[in-house]
Each structure stands twice: as structure tokens, then as C-alpha cells.
Amino acid sequence: MGYTTPTPIQQQAIPPILDGSDVIACAQTGTGKTAAYLLPVLHHMLTRDLNHKFINTLIVAPTRELALQIDQQVEGLAYFAGVSSYAVYGGGDGSDFVRQKRALTEGADIIVATPGKLLSHLNLGYVKVQQLQHLILDEADKMLDMGFYDDIMRIIAHLPKNRQTLLFSATMPPKIRELTKRIMQKPAQINIAISKPAEGILQAAYLTYDRQKLPLIQSLLKDKPLKSVLVFAGKKTEVKAVAAALRKMGLKAADIQSDLAQEEREAVLRNFKNRSLQVLVATDVLSRGIDIEDIDLVINYDVPQNAEDYVHRIGRTARGENGTGVAITFINEKDQRRFNNIEQLIEKEVQKLPLPPQLGSSFEYNPNARVAAGGSRFGGNKQGGGKRKPQQGGKKGSNHGSGEGKPPRPPKNEG
Structure with missing residues (x-):
């Protein structure tokens, strides 16, 4: 798979997951967080008695695209392990629903799902989660931003209480903290500092x-x-x-x-x-x-x-x-x-x-500028404060830099 050295999130998350602890991890996409939870979960599945008639691990992601990406990583990591996975998401036709129902009733080992579609299946009563061992919420902050807080709580109401819960999020707003208090037991907390943009x-x-x-x-x-x-x-x-x-x-x-x-x-x-x-x-x-x-x-x-x-x-x-x-x-x-x-x-x-x-010209950069009351970034009802008049060319601070508006060239790789 090309792994040589674990990333910081993998170094810190894998040990407590292997120990069976609940985990809250704050890490950006692109830091290797998917492998950070998949590798220890797969290890658990391969070293314990696995009942293939029931779902062992449930991964909930905010979008279809991310669910598919995670499912592809599961397939890559578990290719020779005899572990099955299936992605459950909306947007398909009736045949998709039938295939999803079959996976959820006959028992795929790992289900990767979006909240709304998963809840639809759970509400119909045939999803085999009675022996669920792992619940993973990936990009939890995005799910809450999209309004899925109540759906997540409804999903959890269907799941056994005796399970390991892992939550991965790029940010930790108060609503995430509130969620973790309701669904987790003495979680290990991992905070990988928000990475700065790459030097290149x-x-x-x-x-x-x-x-x-x-x-x-x-x-x-x-x-x-x-x-x-x-x-x-x-x-x-x-x-x-x-x-x-x-x-x-x-x-x-x-x-x-x-x-x-x-x-x-x-x-x-x-x-x-x-x-x-x-x-x-x-x-x-x-x-x-x-x-x-x-x-x-x-x-x-x-x-x-x-x-x-x-x-x-x-x-x-x-x-x-x-x-x-x-x-x-x-x-x-x-x-x-x-x-x-x-x-x-x-x-x-x-x-x-x-x-x-x-x-034409633009305006002078004002880092302390505020949106007028009642306004929004895409317009709407604004009270007071019209547009600034464009700065005339040549004034200091209007547009820093030089050139004719061409994008900068990427720096050369120094090896």
C-alpha cells in the first residue's frame, strides 16, 4: 500500500483504537486519518471471531463522494483479508436501494454510509447492527454543518451501547463537544495542530x-x-x-x-x-x-x-x-x-x-472590514453601508504586488 512511516494522526490514534478506547481526533483531511482508523479496526476484525452475518463496523460520512472514497480505501486495505464492505448513499435508483438492502440484511462486515440514507434503512428495521463493534464518524464537523446532528442521534439510538466510537473532525466547535459527551465513554483526545499550507x-x-x-x-x-x-x-x-x-x-x-x-x-x-x-x-x-x-x-x-x-x-x-x-x-x-x-x-x-x-480598479484592503448588519456574503438585506468607491490607480495599499495581474508562478523544486 506504500506505507513506510506513520503520519502524526496515525501515530497518536492507532494505539488507543487498538486498546478499544473511544477516540476524538481533530485532524485535517489529507493527514492520513482514514488509515488511522481503518488499520486498527481491520486488525480487530482479523484477530477476533468475526460473524459475517452481522455488520461489524459502521462508518458515517457527510457526502456520497467521501463515502465512496472511504469504501475504496477499505477495499484496498482489506483486499486479501476476506473482509467485505459496502457503500450506502442516496441519489441512485430502485435497484441501488435493493442492493443496499441486501448488504444491510445479509451482513457486510463494514458499511460506509451517508446519514440520511442510512437512517432510512435503519427505520425499516432490517439492518443487522445487533453485533456492531465500531462506529466511526468521519468529518463530523461537516455533518453537523450540513444539519445532520439529529440524524446522527437517531442513528445511534439504533446501535448497541457496548461499542467503540471514533470521531474524526477537522475542527472542534462546541456542537461537536456536545455530541461527544452524549455518545462517547471517556474518549482519548487527539489534537493534531492545524497544518500550515505546504511550503511549495x-x-x-x-x-x-x-x-x-x-x-x-x-x-x-x-x-x-x-x-x-x-x-x-x-x-x-x-x-x-x-x-x-x-x-x-x-x-x-x-x-x-x-x-x-x-x-x-x-x-x-x-x-x-x-x-x-x-x-x-x-x-x-x-x-x-x-x-x-x-x-x-x-x-x-x-x-x-x-x-x-x-x-x-x-x-x-x-x-x-x-x-x-x-x-x-x-x-x-x-x-x-x-x-x-x-x-x-x-x-x-x-x-x-x-x-x-x-x-478596472479595486478597493483598498481593510482586514478589519465588517459586513453591514443584516448582510451576508452573497448579498441579502443590508442596512447601511454601501459599496466603497474604487481606489484610483497609484494610491498606496490598493493592490499590493507588481505585474499585470498574472498569477504567480509556482516555486521551483529545489530537490
């Missing part, structure tokens, strides 16, 4: 009004020899619009968002992975199953809701052999304070580049 990622940002964002991304990608670009946008309407605009200019671009059927999403991911697509535009939630190396450029079409997500987003580049990549963020007036929080987290001031001349 060259970060930059543009200060831009919303109306300038689409022409800006078109300008950045026009006639550039980029093989693989990942764009994050906050809403599916934006995701669709950006992908459509890039296709119009001749780029092989596609979007992945909740309106697509499951088969279409899987096809888009395959095409992006095999380089049939140059650009993939995705929402945060729908990007959770994207695990692809050699992404040249990550563009944040808007600033992520929290600083940790920024590190996660831009970490999708610089994963290849040369360990380099570029990450660019578009900052509108309302997102300035949020971006300042990101700069504090990563302990670095990100270079602000000037807009291409044809897009």
Missing part, C-alpha cells in the same frame, strides 16, 4: 468586486498551459455559472454540485482525474471526495467560511511529486475580515496582486 504552495489573492470575478478567472486561465485546475465556489449557482463561462472560452471544464445525478458526479471526477477535463468547479461539500495529485492551480472563487477550510482547499495542490502549486483567492469587500483570520492562522500575509488593467 505559492499563495496570492485578488481584491475584487463580485462583478469582476468572472472576467478575472477567465483572464487568469485564458491561453495558460494548465493541465489541472480546481475551482471552489460557495454556491451551486456560482459553480454552474463559472463552469459554463469557462467552457464558452474553449476550456474543458465541468462542475460538480448537488443537481447532478450520482452517475454524472462520478463520471466528472473520473474525467478530471484522467485529465479529460482541465478545470473542475466544485462546492466545498461536493469536493470532499476529490483526492487527486498534480493539481496545478487552486482558485478560491470566494473566501472559505472558516480558516481551516482554506488550508484544506489549497492543500489540494502541491500533492504531486514536485510538491509545488499555486493557490489564488478572490476577496470581495465582505470577505476581507475573514481572509485576515486566514492570514493569522497560517501566520503569513498573502500577497495581494493587482487586477488585470482591463478589469
